[in-house]
Amino acid sequence: MSKKYNRLDKDNAVVLLVDHQAGLISLVRDFTPDEFKNNVLALADIAAFFKLPTILTTSFENGPNGPMVPELKAKFPDAPYIARPGQINAWDNSDFVAAVKATGRKQIIIAGVVTDVCVAFPTLAALEEGFDVFVVTDASGTFNPLVRESALSRMVEAGAQLMNWFAVGCELQRDWRNDIEGFGAILGGHLPAYANLMQSYSQNSK
Template sequence: MAPYIARPGQINAWDNEDFVKAVKATGRKQLIIAGVVTEVCVAFPALSALAEGFEVFVVTDASGTFNELTRQSAWSRMEAEGAQLMTWFGVACELHRDWRNDIEAWGRCFPTIFQTIVT
């Protein structure tokens, strides 16, 4: 589980030294990012991470915003800088890699996810 990093006021999580240290301490160069507000919570750290050489995957249907224009503008901006836009299912399948891997866990997770989406 990722640690909680308190931010005293920075809007862009990447402007918080503790946050960046925690990300870099993982040793990973690929980031999967989702957030409450796409054009801020997702776009700002995604653009900052891209500028520092990280590969960024934005989970488009796990992030929200206020309207379609704002959503499309944020996606276009991130994509233009090199972010890869994906859905939660695409990310999940890419991480899972093979349907034979822990299929029982998949079976337990899907009813919960689909129930949440449908209701």
């Protein structure tokens, strides 16, 4: 039985960046450090480009998990920043949930560290409350591919959709003609091969 295509809508989506903290990121082993950082910052650039409400949260940042990576705080200086004092599941923090619901948006784009806990737990809780959840797999990291696949399987079975940051951007963009230079600059900034395409395009369009 076919299901309705529930595509991302820039007017109905909110981005949740969960526990991208200096300490926790050191645990990520299913991506190389440079690759993972690039993916996370690409998602952040997409959120900013489409002016999506973005919520940042950390877990026990005064402990071993460490502070949120500075690039994200700098990218979203006015975004809600929820420093959870101890809750492992961000959805157990009332301030975080209130910030999500205050946006009035029903589509959640989520990424975080680690995938099996910091992403999976709030994803499952949000799905239970009726949100549509889109997990950005390449901007979420964990200990190894086996752990990642187990976590993704659990979320999919509960109703989450899996996407990478490139697909998120393209689905929000909808049509290249909306802003090829602006959107293309994001892609080119994070995908070297796409930078070559944009350079070719710029030269041929003169």
